[in-house]
Amino acid sequence: MSSHASTSHSTGHAAPQGFIRKYVFSTDHKVIGIQYIFLGLFSAILGTALSMMMRLRLAWPGSQFPLLEHIFPTGFPGGVMSPEFYLAVLTIHGTIMVFFLLTTVPLSGFGNYILPIQIGARDMAFPVLNMLSYWTTVVALMVLMASMFVEGGAPISGWTAYPPLSALGKIAGPGLGAGQTLWIASIAIFCLASLLTALNFITTTLNMRAAGMSLMRMPLTVWAWFTASTVALLAFPVLLGGGILLLLDRLAGTSFFLASGMVVSGKVMTNSGGSPILWQHLFWFFGHPEVYIIILPGMGITSHIISTFSRKPIFAYKAMVAAIFAIGFIGFIVWGHHMFASGMSPLVGMVFSVLTLTVGVPSAIKVFNWLATLWGGHIRCTASMLYALGFVSFFVTGGVTGLLLAQPAIDVYFHDTYFVVAHFHIIMGLAAVFSIFAALHFWFPKMFGRYMSETLGKVHFWITITGVYSIFIPMHFLGMAGAPRRYAQFTEFAYLSKLQPLTIHISWAAFVVGAAQLILLFNIFRSMRWGKRAPDNAWEATTLEWVIPSPPPHDNFGDMEPVVYRGPYEFSVPGAKADFILQTEQEVEGGE
Amino acid sequence: MMNSGLASENWNGGGSPYAVGHKKLGMWLFLVSDSLTFGSLLISCMYARTASSNWPTPFPMWPSIAFASLMTFCLLTSSLTMAFAVAASKRGDRAAAVKFILLTILGGVAFLVLHAREWLHLIDEGVRPWSNPWGSPLFGASFFGLTGLHMFHVFSGVVYLGVIALGTRNGKRSHEDVEVCGLYWHFVDLVWMFIFPLIYLMSVSPK
Amino acid sequence: MLLAPDLPGPLLKLLALFFWALAIATATAFIVHPIWLPENISLNGVDVDQQLNLTLCIAGAAFVIAHMLLGLFLWRFGGKQAGRALYWHESHRMETAWTVVTAVIFVGLGLQGSRVWAREYLTDPPANAMTIEVTGQQFAWNFRYPGPDGKFGRTRPDKVDDSEGNYIGLDDGDPAGTDDITTQNVIAIPVNRPIQLIIRSRDVLHSFFVPVLRFKQDAVPGMGIPVHFTATKTGEYEVACAELCGMQHYKMRARFLVMTDTDFNAWLKSRSQ
Numbered sequence A: 001m002s003s004h005a006s007t008s009h010s011t012g013h014a015a016p017q018g019f020i021r022k023y024v025f026s027t028d029h030k031v032i033g034i035q036y037i038f039l040g041l042f043s044a045i046l047g048t049a050l051s052m053m054m055r056l057r058l059a060w061p062g063s064q065f066p067l068l069e070h071i072f073p074t075g076f077p078g079g080v081m082s083p084e085f086y087l088a089v090l091t092i093h094g095t096i097m098v099f100f101l102l103t104t105v106p107l108s109g110f111g112n113y114i115l116p117i118q119i120g121a122r123d124m125a126f127p128v129l130n131m132l133s134y135w136t137t138v139v140a141l142m143v144l145m146a147s148m149f150v151e152g153g154a155p156i157s158g159w160t161a162y163p164p165l166s167a168l169g170k171i172a173g174p175g176l177g178a179g180q181t182l183w184i185a186s187i188a189i190f191c192l193a194s195l196l197t198a199l200n201f202i203t204t205t206l207n208m209r210a211a212g213m214s215l216m217r218m219p220l221t222v223w224a225w226f227t228a229s230t231v232a233l234l235a236f237p238v239l240l241g242g243g244i245l246l247l248l249d250r251l252a253g254t255s256f257f258l259a260s261g262m263v264v265s266g267k268v269m270t271n272s273g274g275s276p277i278l279w280q281h282l283f284w285f286f287g288h289p290e291v292y293i294i295i296l297p298g299m300g301i302t303s304h305i306i307s308t309f310s311r312k313p314i315f316a317y318k319a320m321v322a323a324i325f326a327i328g329f330i331g332f333i334v335w336g337h338h339m340f341a342s343g344m345s346p347l348v349g350m351v352f353s354v355l356t357l358t359v360g361v362p363s364a365i366k367v368f369n370w371l372a373t374l375w376g377g378h379i380r381c382t383a384s385m386l387y388a389l390g391f392v393s394f395f396v397t398g399g400v401t402g403l404l405l406a407q408p409a410i411d412v413y414f415h416d417t418y419f420v421v422a423h424f425h426i427i428m429g430l431a432a433v434f435s436i437f438a439a440l441h442f443w444f445p446k447m448f449g450r451y452m453s454e455t456l457g458k459v460h461f462w463i464t465i466t467g468v469y470s471i472f473i474p475m476h477f478l479g480m481a482g483a484p485r486r487y488a489q490f491t492e493f494a495y496l497s498k499l500q501p502l503t504i505h506i507s508w509a510a511f512v513v514g515a516a517q518l519i520l521l522f523n524i525f526r527s528m529r530w531g532k533r534a535p536d537n538a539w540e541a542t543t544l545e546w547v548i549p550s551p552p553p554h555d556n557f558g559d560m561e562p563v564v565y566r567g568p569y570e571f572s573v574p575g576a577k578a579d580f581i582l583q584t585e586q587e588v589e590g591g592e
Numbered sequence B: 001m002m003n004s005g006l007a008s009e010n011w012n013g014g015g016s017p018y019a020v021g022h023k024k025l026g027m028w029l030f031l032v033s034d035s036l037t038f039g040s041l042l043i044s045c046m047y048a049r050t051a052s053s054n055w056p057t058p059f060p061m062w063p064s065i066a067f068a069s070l071m072t073f074c075l076l077t078s079s080l081t082m083a084f085a086v087a088a089s090k091r092g093d094r095a096a097a098v099k100f101i102l103l104t105i106l107g108g109v110a111f112l113v114l115h116a117r118e119w120l121h122l123i124d125e126g127v128r129p130w131s132n133p134w135g136s137p138l139f140g141a142s143f144f145g146l147t148g149l150h151m152f153h154v155f156s157g158v159v160y161l162g163v164i165a166l167g168t169r170n171g172k173r174s175h176e177d178v179e180v181c182g183l184y185w186h187f188v189d190l191v192w193m194f195i196f197p198l199i200y201l202m203s204v205s206p207k
Numbered sequence C: 001m002l003l004a005p006d007l008p009g010p011l012l013k014l015l016a017l018f019f020w021a022l023a024i025a026t027a028t029a030f031i032v033h034p035i036w037l038p039e040n041i042s043l044n045g046v047d048v049d050q051q052l053n054l055t056l057c058i059a060g061a062a063f064v065i066a067h068m069l070l071g072l073f074l075w076r077f078g079g080k081q082a083g084r085a086l087y088w089h090e091s092h093r094m095e096t097a098w099t100v101v102t103a104v105i106f107v108g109l110g111l112q113g114s115r116v117w118a119r120e121y122l123t124d125p126p127a128n129a130m131t132i133e134v135t136g137q138q139f140a141w142n143f144r145y146p147g148p149d150g151k152f153g154r155t156r157p158d159k160v161d162d163s164e165g166n167y168i169g170l171d172d173g174d175p176a177g178t179d180d181i182t183t184q185n186v187i188a189i190p191v192n193r194p195i196q197l198i199i200r201s202r203d204v205l206h207s208f209f210v211p212v213l214r215f216k217q218d219a220v221p222g223m224g225i226p227v228h229f230t231a232t233k234t235g236e237y238e239v240a241c242a243e244l245c246g247m248q249h250y251k252m253r254a255r256f257l258v259m260t261d262t263d264f265n266a267w268l269k270s271r272s273q
Ligand code: HEA
Pocket: A160, A291, A292, A294, A295, A337, A338, A356, A357, A359, A360, A361, A363, A364, A367, A368, A395, A396, A398, A399, A400, A402, A403, A405, A406, A407, A411, A414, A415, A416, A420, A423, A424, A427, A428, A432, C061, C062, C063, C065, C066, C069
C-alpha cells in the first residue's frame, strides 16, 4: 500500500503510521476488508479440515486413525472417532462455514473493501465502529474455538442448537456442558458484530455516495450488499434475543425452551411451561433470512462479473434490483419451511409452503437475466468468469431442489435427510463459495496490485467444480433412500447399510476437493508477492474502483473528487471508442 | 461541482441525501435493530404466558403498581428533560443543555434505584428465574429477563448521557450528538412503555 | 488489450460441454435411479410419490434447460472477438413473460402440493382408527397400546423407572392403565387398518421417521402430536430417529411390523402378559 502514498495528502485523510495502527487496529475499510477475508480464509481451512474428518468416519466408521488420536486424544479414543466427537465436528463445521466464512467474507470482507470505493466514498460512515465490529468477530471466533477444548467436550447440538438438547446441560450427554454455553455465547457475540457492520453499510450506502451516484446508478454489488445488510440488521437481533433466552435457560435456570415433565438420564426435571418450538421460530426467523444474507452478495458479485466479462450491460438492471429486494423481503416470511415436521400447525405449514415457492420467482428471474446477459456477448474466459458461471450453475442446481423441500407433503419425507444436506451444500456451500472465488480473482489486482495466476485459478476451478458435483449430486440419492443427517454412521440400519459404497465414493471425492484447495491457497500467497503486475483498470471494467490506483491509496480517491455520469454497466456502447465506458467518463463520442 | 452532464434530479454527493447525518441515521438503524431484540424477548414472554394455564397475577394496585408507576413517572420525566436538553442545545445554550442532561441522568438513576429495590423486594418474596410462589415459573423468568435487559439499557444510557454531558460542557460534542443521545434515551423510555403494561398491568391481582 | 488476447475461448467451449454433460448425466441418474425411495406401503404415500415425481420432473426440466442454455450461450459467444457485443438493456415483453410463467408454475406447484398435504394432515382419522402412543427417549422408541379398554392410563414423570422397564412412567394408581401394553423398539400394526399415532418425547427432540410410510414427525416434550396413516402391505420395516438427540442418535432404531389382523392379535396377546 505504499507506492501511492504520495497522492494521498491534501484531503485530511492522513494515512496512519505505525504497524499497529496501520494493519492491526486499522480503521481503514480496505485493511478491515482484507482482515475479514483472511479471517474467512482461516475459518475455511478449519471448516474444510473438519468436513474431511466427518467424511473419514462416515466412509470407514470403525477404522482406526492413530495419527488423529495424537491430535485429539479424547475425540479418537483408541484411534476410532467417537460418535459424540463426530457430532462436535459437525457442529463446528456448520457454524464456522455459515457464520465465519459465508457471512463474513462475501458481505463484511468484500463489502468493506469494495462498497465504499464503488460509491465514491473515502471510508465507511463509522470507521472506528467498523474496526470494533471486526475485532468483535475475532472474539466470537476465539470463543467458538475455545468451546472445542473445554471440560466436557465440544458442543454437539448442530448449528441449529435445538433445545431441549442444547438447553439441558451436562445431564443430557457429553458435549452439552461448558462447550455448548460457549457456543451460544460465540453466536451472540457474532450477532452483535454483524448488526453493527450492517448498520455501518446501510449508513454508508445512503449517505456517502459521490456526486452523480444516484441509487439507480449503483452497481448491483452495492445493491446486494445494501440489501443483505438491511436483512442482517433485522435478522441478527432476533437470534441475539433467542441466544439470550437460551443462555438464561442454561445458566439462570429459566425454562423458556423447556417443557414440563421431562425425564433426562433418569432424573425428573423441574422445568415447566416453556416450549422447544419457540426456539425454532426464533432461530429460523433469523436462519432463513441468514441464507439470503449469504447468497445476496454472491448474486451481486455474479451479476457484476458476468456483465463485465460478457462485455455487455447487465440485462434488466431494474428487474435485478427489484429481485434483490423481493428476495430480501419475502425471505422474512418463509421461515416456517424448516419446521414442517416440528409439530407446528399443518395449516400454518401450508401458508409457509406457498410463500416459499413465491420466493423462487425472483430467484428464477435472476437466473433468466444472467442468461440473457450472456446472450450476444463477447464472453471472456477469465478464472473469475468461470467461477461466476459456476455460481449460476450451482444456484440453479441447488435452487430447484428447494421446490421439493418447500412442499410439506414431500418435505416430511426429505426433512433432516441427506437430500437437505445436498440442497444446502450446493446452493450455499458451493454457490456462495464460488462467488468468493470469483470475487477474489476479480478484485485481487485491485487489492494487491497484482493478478492472481489465471492458470492456477483455472486448474483449481476445474478440479473443484467436477469434484463438488461428484460429492453432492450423489448425496441427493442418499436422501432419496431416506438416510437421516447427523448420523455418525449408517451401519445400524438395514436399509442404510447398503448405501455404504456410495458413502465411500462421496468421501473420496471430498478428499480430492479438499486437496485441490491447496492450489487456491498457494495461488493467493504466491500472487501477493509474485503475481503479474496489474494496471489500475485490470479488467477493462466500468465501476469506480477501476478509476483509482491499484492498490488504492489510504483515502481511495486522493485529490480527485469522483463524479459519476452514467450507469454501472456501460459495455459495448455503439459508437464509443472502447467497449467500456467508466462511470466517471463525461464525454461519449457517438452517443448512446 | 455541478456538472452539465448531471441531470438535476440526481444526487450530488457529499452530506446527507435524506437530511440525516451519519450519526443520527446510524442511531435510528440501531434502534430498529434493538427493538427487534426486545421484540423477540417480548414475543417469547407473551408466548410463554398464553401457553401457561397458571400464569400468576401477583401485583396488587398498592403498593406494586403504584411503585411501578412511580418508576414510570421517573422515566417519563427524564424523557421530558431530555427533550429540553435537545432544545437547549439547538439554541446553542450549552449550559442549559448540560443542566437538563444532568436532570435526565437523575431521572435515570432514580429509575434504576427504584427498580433495584423492586427486584430485591420480589426476590425477597421468593421470586426466582426458575420458580415463584404463585404459579408458572416462567413468570419470574420473563420478569427478570425483560426488565434485566431493559435495566442494562437504562444503565448504558446513563453512562452515555454522562459522556455527552461532559462533552457538551467542554464543547467537544455537537448538537447532533445531543440529539442522537436523546433518540436513544426516548427509545429506552418507549421500550418501558411496552414492558410496563405487559409485565405489570397485565398481572394486576384481581383482588 | 490487457489480458484479453491470451484469454482462451476453447475453455469456455469445454465448460459448455461440461454443463451439457452434467445435465445429461444427472438427468439420466434420476431417470435410471439405481437408488431410490424405499417402496411405499402407505395409502397417502401414493399421492406423495405422485407429487414428488411431478415436482421432480418440473425441477429436473428447469435444471436441464438452464444448463443447456448456459452451455449453448457459452459455446456460441465464448471468446468471440469480431465486432461489438450486443448493446441490450432490457426487454419488457420477455421479462413479463418469464415472470408470469415461473410464478404460475411455482405457485401452482405449491397449491397442488398443499392439496396432498391437506388430505393427509388436515383430516381427522377415520372413526375406526386404532390409536398407539409413541414416546421417544434417549435412545429408544417406546410404544403403548391402550389394551382392551381402549383407554390409555395416566403417566407421571416421577414414575419413570428404566430399571423396572417403566420407560414412560405409567402410573399404577390408574385402573385404565393396568391393561396398557408397552413395548420398546418394536411396533406392530395391522395391515389396511387406519392407525393414529400420538407422538411424544420424554426428554429431548426426536423425530419418528418411517421411510416406507413417507412421513416423519418430530417428538416434542410436552406435546402429543397426532398423525394418522394406513399401511397397505405386510412386512418388517424400520423406524429411524431423524432429529438430533445426542450421541447415539444414529442408533435409535425400532422395528416396524405390519401384520395381518390375526397375526397382529396374536402378537398383541403375547405382549400383554
Ligand atoms: C444460501 C443458502 C440458501 C438458499 C439461497 C436457499 C434457497 C432456497 N431454499 Fe434452502 N436451505 C439452506 C440454504 C439455502 N436455501 C440451508 C442451509 C438449509 C438447511 C438448514 C438446516 O436445517 O441445517 C436449507 C433448507 C431448506 C428447507 C428445509 C428443508 C428441511 O429441513 O426439511 C427448505 C424447504 O422449503 C428450503 C427451500 C429453499 C427454497 C425454496 C429456496 C429458493 O430460494 C430457491 C430459489 C431458486 C430457484 C427456484 C432456482 C431458480 C432457477 C430456475 C428455476 C431455473 C430456471 C431457468 C430456466 C428453465 C432457463 N431450504
